Amino acid sequence: MKILVCVSKTPDTTSKIAFTDGNTKFDEAGVQWIINPYDEWYSLVRAIELKEANPAATIHLVTVGNADAEPIIRKALALGGDEAIRVNTDNSDAYFIAAQIAEVAKQGGYDLIFTGKETIDYNGSSIGGMVAELVDAPYISLATKFDLNGTTATVVREIDGGEETAEVALPVVVSCQKGMAEQRIPNMRGIMAARTKPLKVVDPIAIDALTSIHSFELPPAKAGVKLVAPDNVAELVRLLHEEAKAI
Amino acid sequence: MSVLIFIDQSEGVVKKSSLEALTYGADLAKQLGTSAEGIVLGTVSDDLAALGKYGVSKIHQVNNASLNNVDAQVYASVLSEAATIAGATVLVFSHNQTGKAVAARVAAKLKAGLVAGACALPDTSNGFSVKKTVFSGKAFAHVNILSATKVISLNPNSYKTVATEGTAVVEALAVTVSEPKVKVTAVNKITGEVPLTEADIVVSGGRGLKGPEHWGILLDLAKELGAATACSRPVGDAHWRPHHEHVGQTGVQVAPNLYIAIGISGAIQHLAGVNRSKVIVVINKDPEAPFFKAADYGIVGDAFEVVPQLTAAIQKMKAGA
Structure with a gap:
């Protein structure tokens, strides 16, 4: 069984969000880069668990990005995974990225493709669905559980107001979220092993991006909290009703 | 077109x-x-x-x-x-x-x-x-x-x-409908509650409430407001409240008109799930709780005293309106 795990580089959750170049670029100064948490905690760790249950399985990681993505790819390899592929490009359009991953997927003939439910920077929740369409496979969005029995998967996914349990034959594309697995910390052996694991760099296929980022904008700063005395909740109710019009 | x-x-x-x-x-x-x-x-x-x-x-x-x-x-x-x-x-x-x-x-x-x-x-x-x-x-x-x-x-x-x-x-509309490859075997809907992502008002509780047995005051407030209920990650992880109520970076992201946070300190991961809310009210006894920086209105006080009073005050306002 071959598993492909899609990994994206994102700024750490606690990063200061600021922009440069006339608000057209994310300000990377002082930013700590991490593996997108949904890619790491849920999809990669679940893939590793599947391999632990079936040692014949192989896990490949794929990222679409420039050389700056290599440290996080090595970290992902330290958690697990047999080799990594980096598609060398700066382009950030979701369709462009999905097309690159779909190309890698077609070449590798994977049974299972995992993505995180979204990246914490762009919040598009788009790559999994696009990849599934481009490789013509079923798509399980927002999965909270994934179990494998031979070549049939049993999945639980989030739907509006609840959850749905379903069965699907491989190959399948799954977007993973909380519930799939628990976060792991790479150990020293994993970190050492990751240094020598293959990290293939491939050129992107020619494809037109369908979107481009024009500019960024920060929300207006909050006016600051209006504090109400604990013995005067009626005043809070009045403010919420008359000023904020929230109740 | x-x-x-x-x-x-x-x-x-x-x-x-x-x-x-x-x-x-x-x-x-x-x-x-x-x-x-x-x-x-x-x-x-x-x-x-x-x-x-x-x-x-x-x-x-x-x-x-x-x-x-x-x-x-x-x-x-x-x-x-x-x-x-x-x-x-x-x-x-x-x-x-x-x-x-x-x-x-x-x-x-x-x-x-x-x-x-x-x-x-x-x-x-x-x-x-x-x-x-x-x-x-x-x-x-x-x-x-x-x-x-x-x-x-x-x-x-x-x-x-x-x-x-x-x-x-x-x-x-006549279109081709093919057989789905994914076979749904069970659908489990949470009934009788306002779905979190669609709620206009969300009332959310954190560790400050000290235990699941204290959720009554929060549920009363939510009921009075017709609000959905939510919680912080530690509360979900401790099973004080069901997991689907966990709001934050790795949980549900909500954007209600009004988000009332009770006994939640406001870690950045929690804020990532709520900062699209239009109005945020924070009730916390710790004046240093980081959530106050992201709030529009706040009460520094004991939730166990403030929340029931708030419920009563809203009841009173509605009766007067």
Whole structure:
């Protein structure tokens, strides 16, 4: 069984969000880069668990990005995974990225493709669905559980107001979220092993991006909290009703 | 050329987020000088013609019971065929769970640029630029769609529903509906509660409430406000409250009109799930709680005293109104 795990580089959750170049670029100064948490905690760790249950399985990681993505790819390899592929490009359009991953997927003939439910920077929740369409496979969005029995998967996914349990034959594309697995910390052996694991760099296929980022904008700063005395909740109710019009 | 809006339904009932999408799509059509049409899949008990009051002239329906469960692959195929038949150049979805399953697939199938998580009408003065939330609500991006066909999925609770007069023509649409490859074996809906992502008001509790046995005061307040209930990650992890109530970076992201946080310190991971809320009220006995920095209104005080008083004060206000 071959598993492909899609990994994206994102700024750490606690990063200061600021922009440069006339608000057209994310300000990377002082930013700590991490593996997108949904890619790491849920999809990669679940893939590793599947391999632990079936040692014949192989896990490949794929990222679409420039050389700056290599440290996080090595970290992902330290958690697990047999080799990594980096598609060398700066382009950030979701369709462009999905097309690159779909190309890698077609070449590798994977049974299972995992993505995180979204990246914490762009919040598009788009790559999994696009990849599934481009490789013509079923798509399980927002999965909270994934179990494998031979070549049939049993999945639980989030739907509006609840959850749905379903069965699907491989190959399948799954977007993973909380519930799939628990976060792991790479150990020293994993970190050492990751240094020598293959990290293939491939050129992107020619494809037109369908979107481009024009500019960024920060929300207006909050006016600051209006504090109400604990013995005067009626005043809070009045403010919420008359000023904020929230109740 | 038209704007086609996907109308999401569950058990025959049209979702609130779809009414927002309808209003948004109708306003967009007006801006583009074209017509707005809706499409609904599956068996619907709601009066579809009445959705005309949100500004759509026509609603296409594929009334096929096999579409009552959302299968991304089947839906994408049906919706892209429908878009072609309707001559739609812009497709509008809600960025809810269904939208997240389907919109990206449809976009890839139609080779249409997608803006997922839009929060305002496009700027069409020079190209087609859509504002969306990025960095988990901490910023916005203006994204140009470069392709002829465009797909937009709209963040729930970010566009105000406007109902006027009007009736839509409902037409059956003949498209190919293939057999889903995903077999749904069970659907488990949380009933009797306001769904978190659709709620106008959310009342949320943290570790400050000290234990599940103290949730009564929070539930009373939520009931009085018709609010959905939520919790912080430690509360979910400790099983004081069900996991699906966990709001934050790795849990549910909400954007209600009013978010009331009780006994939650406001870690950055929690804020990432709530900072699209329009008004935030924080009740915490620790004046140094970081949540106060993100709040609009706050009470530094003991939740066990403040919350029941707040419930009573709201009751009183409603009685007076």
